[in-house]
Amino acid sequence: MVYRCARCKQVIEIDTEAGGVRCSYCGHRILLKERGATIKRVNAK
Numbered sequence: 001m002v003y004r005c006a007r008c009k010q011v012i013e014i015d016t017e018a019g020g021v022r023c024s025y026c027g028h029r030i031l032l033k034e035r036g037a038t039i040k041r042v043n044a045k
């Protein structure tokens with residue numbers, strides 16, 4: 001999942017299954033779900 005930190009506004013990709021959700025830049029623990037930022041890989045033709 002892709003989140004945006006509520007404090008420093010950095011975009012962070014986090015696997016929420018792994019446990020703690022925390023900004024890796026500033027350590028803030030309130031992250032907002034980032035919409036439309038899904039990272040997808042599409043095979044180029």
Ligand SMILES: [Zn+2]
Binds near residue numbers: 005006007010025026
């Ligand atoms: Zn942050």
